[in-house]
Amino acid sequence: MIGETVTSADGSTKGIVVSVELSSSGGGAIATLQDGSTVTLGPGVTIAAS
Secondary structure (H helix, E strand, C coil): CCEEEEEECCCEEEEEEEEEEEEECCEEEEECCCCCCCEEEECCEEEEEE
């Protein structure tokens, strides 16, 4: 998934993934994008080849 393009469920955040971490609170995986923004991976999130 590193290097892939991720778009948030509401379409407000989009970018290339540079890292992914699992939430310690059990909230799932969080992708960090090149610009430093984050997207919580879940229903409605789109992952596409860059």
